[in-house]
Amino acid sequence: MVLEIERKFVLDGILAIDALKRDGILLASKSVMQFYTKITPLEEIRFRKSENNLTMTKKIGKGMVRQEFEEICDEKSYKKAFKNSIAMPIEKDRFEFKINNLPANIDIYKGVLEGLVTLEIEFLKVEDANNFIMPDFLANHIISEITEDERYKNKNLALFGIPDMKFDVKKALEILDTNKDIKLSFPSSMRSIDAARVLFFQIYKFIEFYKDEYIKTSDEEALHQIRVNLRKTRSLLRLLNKIFDEKLTVHFSKNFKILANSTNIKRDIDVFLEFLNKQKKAKSIIQILEIIKNSQNDEIKAMLSSPQRSEIFRDWEIFLREDSDFYKGEDYDKxxxxxxxxxxxxxxxxxxxxxxxxxxxxxxxxxxxxxxxxxxxxxxxxxxxxxxxxxxxxxxxxxxxxxxxxxxxxxxxxxxxxxxxxxxxxxxxxxxxxxxxxxxxxxxxxxxxxxxxxxxxxxxxxxxxxxxxxxxxxx
CATH class of the missing domain: 1.40.20.10 (CHAD domain)
Incomplete structure (x- = not known):
């Protein structure tokens, strides 16, 4: 086991490679695919395929200095490990070179990490790493140093993707306004409050659509979808309860529960009638339930159309559209x-x-x-x-x-x-x-x-x- 002493930087793109070439620095390029079978805060086990070379590497520690053990891996062990891999594999093109006789590489990431370009420089001693001065032709392309930023460790990139990903929530809500059926796919590193606002807004659009449909047609499936989406909203508010302000979460959950519960009798009768219509000698029971069903139907329509219920939905929409610190819970930025x-x-x-x-x-x-x-x-x-x-x-x-x-x-x-x-x-x-x-x-x-x-x-x-x-x- 050896010590890995390394500093790492985010670059502004592949222009740094052109700068190296103009400076006459020789670059060796290769494709890399790697995955992990163990990830903890202080330890990782990584398998890597680089050209025809297969390796297994174990790293212990965090920050600039870590312990590292590496060994050659055979094809059978590599394939077996891949079946037990965790998180997503990482693919990148690596360009290797030397700066002041120090091993260095630029990684251009692919797939879901596309757009991320990093520079790594290895050192023999901590003192050398601390005293290192970046040459100007590379310094001009550095956005930030990420040596101590654990989010940029490859194991965390495999778990969460690119950190600090910017997401336009307002634009997403505008799209859902006209296309509620679009499939949502959340970036791993997206802020929890941004993801929650988009998801709850889509569910809200479904509720509004089926509410209007039910009021017009009394369609049983429309009522079912109202109930499903109200329950989904309440459940997710409960399960993700630290994303939004706790008092507001409780307020909306309570009102959505009242709405959902007011439809229980009608939905129970609908389901029972489905069963009864397949039974013999159930006609008299069906007739009784149809009368109750129609009465419930009128009550639910009146409830859904009432100013009080309309105000709840209106408040919920405003809550989701506004990006206010007042609405944020302790987990909003995670x-x-x-x-x-x-x-x-x-x-x-x-x-x-x-x-x-x-x-x-x-x-x-x-x-x-x-x-x-x-x-x-x-x-x-x-x-x-x-x-x-x-x-x-x-x-x-x-x-x-x-x-x-x-x-x-x-x-x-x-x-x-x-x-x-x-x-x-x-x-x-x-x-x-x-x-x-x-x-x-x-x-x-x-x-x-x-x-x-x-x-x-x-x-x-x-x-x-x-x-x-x-x-x-x-x-």
């Missing part, structure tokens, strides 16, 4: 990738805790609490999964969706039983038909519970693997 990684991992831990409580003796209410944790994790995956180069994450996302739907079916049936109880006590329903329906629903409830419990253990293992991989993003 990279969105770091904030989301921590939020996903925390949510996974909550979900695992809920799953471990489930067994054949537990009442359905405990299952329903776990369903909510599934839903929150699903919203994080749906909106931010593209931030992470983790192979197991996509698999986990699909499993979360499938299992959460099982939990949803379980809750639906519990609600259907309550609706049937209400019809029995308050309405003139067909008691025999209700009894048969209840028997069928109870049978389905036990089948769904068994299926959930069968999948539980394997899914907990998947969650544990994903959680471990996410930890590197916020250490």
């Amino acid at each position: 990279p969105i990738k770091k904030i989301v990684a921590k939020a996903i991992r925390a949510q996974i831990l909550r979900l695992k805790k809920g799953l471990l409580l489930l067994n054949s003796e537990r009442e359905n209410a405990i299952f329903h609490e776990t369903r909510i944790e599934f839903k929150r994790l699903r919203y994080l995956f749906e909106n931010f999964i593209d931030l992470f180069a983790i192979r197991s994450l996509e698999k986990c996302k699909n499993r979360v969706k499938d299992i959460q739907e099982l939990f949803g079916e379980l809750q639906d049936r519990d609600i259907w039983l309550l609706i049937l109880d209400d019809i029995e006590t308050k309405q003139d329903g067909d008691d025999q038909a209700i009894a048969k329906l209840k028997s069928k629903i109870y049978k389905q409830i036990f089948q769904i519970r068994d299926e959930i419990l069968d999948k539980k253990t394997k899914f907990i293992k998947i969650l544990s693997k994903v959680s471990k991989n996410l930890k590197i993003y916020y250490n």
Whole structure:
């Protein structure tokens, strides 16, 4: 193991290479691809392919002076390591040369890091590094020194991309004003408050669209989408709760909860009617529910059109459009990738805790609490999964969706039983038909519970693997 003593700089582009050539300095160029299998605040393990050379390097420490161990790697070991790689691979063109007989290189990054050009100079002694004076022909192309800036270490570039990435939120909102359906893809180093404003604004545009659609047509799917997007807004505000001012977050979450809850009865009846329309001898129950449904429909339209609710949406839009320090929470300036990684991992831990409580003796209410944790994790995956180069994450996302739907079916049936109880006590329903329906629903409830419990253990293992991989993003 040797000491690596190195200073690093950001250059203004590839013009520095032309300056070197004009000065008669010989340059050796090669393509480099590297990836990591371990990243911690003080340690990294890197595999690199440079032309036909394969190496494994271990570095310990931070700043200008680090310990370094490097060895040749064979093709088989390299490929095996790549399968276990973390973060995104880094590709760059490297130009090697000497300054005052000191090894140096200029790296021109490719792919998602395109636009970044850096200069590195190696030294034998710390004293030499501290006393080094950059030649003018290179100094003219230096934007800043980044030797002590951990964000520019290659391991962190692999995790978070280019630091200090400028993003025009106002322009993004203007685009969403006319094209709400555009797929969002957030840069890893984007400020969390910028990403949150853009995401919540898109969700808000969906709510507004489906609200208008429902008021005009009474379309059941439009109401469903209103509910989904209100729940998504509340869940993400809760999960990313330190991006915005805490009091404002609580204020909006409370009002969105009131809005969503006011649609519960109508949506529950819609789902139950779907089921009943496939059953025999359910006509009398369907007729009763259709009357309740129509009444609920009128109430929801009136609620969505009311000045009070319109004011809430208007305030929310103003909140998202304005870039004010008054709205900022303690995490507003942190990279969105770091904030989301921590939020996903925390949510996974909550979900695992809920799953471990489930067994054949537990009442359905405990299952329903776990369903909510599934839903929150699903919203994080749906909106931010593209931030992470983790192979197991996509698999986990699909499993979360499938299992959460099982939990949803379980809750639906519990609600259907309550609706049937209400019809029995308050309405003139067909008691025999209700009894048969209840028997069928109870049978389905036990089948769904068994299926959930069968999948539980394997899914907990998947969650544990994903959680471990996410930890590197916020250490």
